[in-house]
Amino acid sequence: MARTTKTYLESISVLGLTAGASLEEIKEAYRKLAKQYHPDVYKLDNGEKFKEISSAYYFLKKHPDPPLENEAYTPSAVTDYESRRKAYKARQRKKKANEAAQKAQMFEWLFAKVRLFVLVIFIFNSLLAVDYFLPLVFEEVHVLQMHTTKIMNRHGANDGSSRKDYSYEAELDNGLTFKFKQRELNKIDIDESLILGRSRIFNEAELLQDKNAKITVYNQYGVFRIFGLLIPASLSLVIAYFHFVENNDYKLTIFLLLILFFIIQLFLII
Structure with missing residues (x-):
């Protein structure tokens, strides 16, 4: 019976209630928490919190009444459960922080490697822009x-x-x-x-x-005709890459676009 008592106290704690809560209070607490932590809404723990809430609710549906006093589990059960919950959440936060740090280091390494290439694209398109405005030979x-x-x-x-x-x-x-x-x-x-x-x-x-x-x-198409818009687009993207965009995912997208534009321009020139 001690295990049943412990599970009751744990489940009541998960729903944010106190021992002796009525079945209606249990249902109301479940509806509120299930809506708040539904995986479609709360995406930080892959649905773990929602599973915990659902498990507690279904246990309390079967055992809505608190155990008899002589079967009661020691108060340390709730304290122990809360400690384990906090430790789990702390591990999850640390794991997410480590993953974020590793991702940031990867982006930092990548952007350091491609910086020179982005500058080459900027110089190349600057020369194209100058060439466009110079008088023809x-x-x-x-x-x-x-x-x-x-x-x-x-x-x-x-x-x-x-x-x-x-x-x-x-x-x-x-x-x-x-x-x-x-x-x-x-x-x-x-x-x-x-x-x-x-x-x-x-x-x-x-x-x-x-x-x-x-x-x-006039030539039907070329680096200045039809595809000439790639020149100001590339210059604008390089400026945004270095001076305005801070989000690493957006910077990576800009870099991939620059590579695509550069390949098209080289194909037209060579």
Whole structure:
């Protein structure tokens, strides 16, 4: 009977009641605590507190009356139980603190390793920004070869007719390439000498003109066209990484985005 008495006192203590509480008081205390410590609401102990409350409640449903006085367990039972609860909570807090410290050390090590790489991305995009605003270099070029790079089927909005929309890539005699859409290719005579406008630092082909500069076509896409928004986006992310974002998870997300943008930019330039 001593064990039953001890369990009764433990269960009453878990629900925050005193010995002799009525069944209605037990139910009310359970509803309140179960709502407060439900795993969907209280996420700090993986549902351990909720299990403890439920176990206490179901025991008291079967044994709602306090044990007889001559069977009563010594008051030290409650004290011992509370001591064990406090020790358990202390161990859990220490465990969480150690995990948080290890995670912080891991992030500190990682960010120290990638700091130089983030600076390289910043310098690279700063040079791209400068190159974008510098005047173009113009030179005379000839088209060596033309390749069809993409065919898209388009349907007319009115009559539903289907047509093919071609994209082309021209190899120039200076080693650069230039991407056309079909409608732009029809504007210019690729058999004649042309004037190429290219960037000064990264040597990116930007536009082609006929010799009289009457017709101009622009490169279909490149590090400055279509993907040019990656330059200010990367610069902004680097500034946020170093000066504004403190949360380690957010910093890691920014770093991964910077890597993705950098890979895309390198692919377009190389």
